Amino acid sequence: QFPRQCATVESLRSGMCCPDYFPVFGPGTDRCGVSTGRGRCVQVTVDSRPHGPQYIHDGRDDREQWPIRFFNQTCRCNGNFSGYNCGSCRPGWSGPTCSQQINIVRRNLLDLSAEERRRFVNALHQAKVTIHPDIVIATRRREEIFGPDGNTPQFENISIYNYFVWSHYYSVRKTFLGAGQQSFGGIDFSHEGPAFVTWHRYHLLQLERDMQNMLQDPSFGLPYWNFATGQNTCDICSDDLMGARSNFDVSLISQNSIFSQWRVLCENIEDYETLGTICNSTEGGPIRRNPAGNVARPMVQRLPEPEDVAQCLEVGVFDTPPFYSNSTDSFRNTVEGYSDPSGKYDPAVRSLHNLAHLFLNGTGGQTYLSPNDPIFVLLHTFTDAVFDEWLRRYSADISTYPLENAPIGHNRQYNMVPFWPPVTNDEMFVTAPENLGYSYEVEWPGRALRVTEMITIAIVTALVLVAIIFAAAACIVRVKKNKDELHQPLLTDQYQHYSDDYDGISAPSQSVV
Numbered sequence: 001q002f003p004r005q006c007a008t009v010e011s012l013r014s015g016m017c018c019p020d021y022f023p024v025f026g027p028g029t030d031r032c033g034v035s036t037g038r039g040r041c042v043q044v045t046v047d048s049r050p051h052g053p054q055y056i057h058d059g060r061d062d063r064e065q066w067p068i069r070f071f072n073q074t075c076r077c078n079g080n081f082s083g084y085n086c087g088s089c090r091p092g093w094s095g096p097t098c099s100q101q102i103n104i105v106r107r108n109l110l111d112l113s114a115e116e117r118r119r120f121v122n123a124l125h126q127a128k129v130t131i132h133p134d135i136v137i138a139t140r141r142r143e144e145i146f147g148p149d150g151n152t153p154q155f156e157n158i159s160i161y162n163y164f165v166w167s168h169y170y171s172v173r174k175t176f177l178g179a180g181q182q183s184f185g186g187i188d189f190s191h192e193g194p195a196f197v198t199w200h201r202y203h204l205l206q207l208e209r210d211m212q213n214m215l216q217d218p219s220f221g222l223p224y225w226n227f228a229t230g231q232n233t234c235d236i237c238s239d240d241l242m243g244a245r246s247n248f249d250v251s252l253i254s255q256n257s258i259f260s261q262w263r264v265l266c267e268n269i270e271d272y273e274t275l276g277t278i279c280n281s282t283e284g285g286p287i288r289r290n291p292a293g294n295v296a297r298p299m300v301q302r303l304p305e306p307e308d309v310a311q312c313l314e315v316g317v318f319d320t321p322p323f324y325s326n327s328t329d330s331f332r333n334t335v336e337g338y339s340d341p342s343g344k345y346d347p348a349v350r351s352l353h354n355l356a357h358l359f360l361n362g363t364g365g366q367t368y369l370s371p372n373d374p375i376f377v378l379l380h381t382f383t384d385a386v387f388d389e390w391l392r393r394y395s396a397d398i399s400t401y402p403l404e405n406a407p408i409g410h411n412r413q414y415n416m417v418p419f420w421p422p423v424t425n426d427e428m429f430v431t432a433p434e435n436l437g438y439s440y441e442v443e444w445p446g447r448a449l450r451v452t453e454m455i456t457i458a459i460v461t462a463l464v465l466v467a468i469i470f471a472a473a474a475c476i477v478r479v480k481k482n483k484d485e486l487h488q489p490l491l492t493d494q495y496q497h498y499s500d501d502y503d504g505i506s507a508p509s510q511s512v513v
């Protein structure tokens with residue numbers, strides 16, 4: 001959430017988070033790389049447009065008008081420079097002056113070779129155990145951020161992968177209303193609204209970037225899981241990929257997989273909600289996963305069909321009022337999975353992204369925990385691929401992305417919680433290959449025909465066939481007629497009459513051909 005340099009009493013009291021890039025003349029002399037023209041320290045811009053009616057406790061949550069409760073000054077970087085101190089490049093650019101364009105290819109996990117699979121699994125594990133070099137997390141609400149003695153900022157180090165988990169938890173946590181009061185759950189900065197696709201896109205970009213830096217491999221790309229198989233098995237749950245099922249406990253991962261050793265972050269949700277604390281970097285129990293094993297909900301025992309993706313991509317409007325999980329004819333609500341694949345809202349339905357989560361039936365199916373299961377990464381890259389295809393097909397038409405009255409955090413210009421430096425939803429509403437430096441190697445399923453379309457095609461085909469038959473019959477009649485004429489005897493009636501009259505002296509006046 002915040003750069004380590006800003007997790008200090010001075011920084012928090014001043015509200016300024018503009019770390020140096022290369023401070024040759026001492027601390028504070030190169031804020032945002034100003035001396036080399038990389039950027040400068042500016043006032044944070046926040047979205048102050050009204051939000052929707054779902055959130056009713058304005059003034060009670062640190063995430064309102066993010067990130068103003070913590071900092072009101074940040075770096076604004078020039079050109080292709082980016083990052084908390086303008087020391088890195090915008091997505092899609094690399095090199096010392098950020099002038100080289102790059103394209104990262106995100107591939108189907110099942111298309112990776114044995115060696116590529118091994119490298120990817122190892123890279124995830126390395127991210128799980130490597131402390132994030134730049135970022136620390138707040139473990140208390142703003143009210144208590146200076147600690148019991150008022151002088152000890154409550155921040156912790158966290159690993160690269162656990163930061164990915166924590167960011168998701170922080171974006172969905174309930175609003176604490178005070179000891180003895182129920183925390184308020186009608187708030188979610190990353191789901192059930194238009195920011196669902198933009199928030200998760202940035203979330204993945206950040207992990208991909210952190211892993212590229214960790215691996216020192218700028219070409220590293222996150223693969224995807226095409227979960228739209230229509231099957232009741234998990235095709236990536238093998239020991240060379242995300243881990244097979246344990247032989248000893250149906251809801252655990254096989255010990256042959258490194259993921260059986262992973263421990264889960266943010267498990268103690270009841271403590272956070274009753275005590276008003278925040279998840280910290282302490283890990284708990286193992287990942288639980290029991291694909292297709294939810295016997296109480298047969299609807300989530302099978303993955304989405306390929307046809308569902310094709311249908312979802314036919315929904316041409318990005319989002320519709322009330323821009324929430326009950327929106328109908330909304331591409332966003334369809335890919336998120338609260339509507340049926342054709343776009344019709346149905347409270348009983350779970351499809352696409354939601355269905356894939358619920359299918360996992362364990363850690364990956366609970367919103368505050370789900371990224372702890374590494375399948376989350378792959379499930380969301382595929383969801384992002386669908387979003388990118390939608391952007392391509394409909395020329396990134398942002399006209400139905402609301403500027404105001406979306407659920408809190410989901411307005412078009414809201415800074416996505418809890419990312420730093422501030423980044424708005426609309427910055428992610430762009431086609432990835434041209435603007436964000438990555439693309440998906442994917443083939444989209446064609447849409448099966450609807451009954452009305454099949455009937456229309458049958459009628460047109462029948463009419464065409466009838467027309468062809470008529471034309472052929474007419475042709476045959478004409479040919480036959482011509483043939484009959486050709487086979488007429490050379491001596492016609494006329495000739496015969498003539499010859500009858502012929503006296504053998506005078507020449508015939510006409511020849512008959």
Ligand SMILES: O=C1C=c2cc(C(=O)O)[nH]c2=CC1=O
Binds near residue numbers: 350355357368371
């Ligand atoms: O992690 C998630 C788990 C989810 C479960 C549902 C649901 O529809 O019940 N939706 C989810 C989204 C998640 O991100």
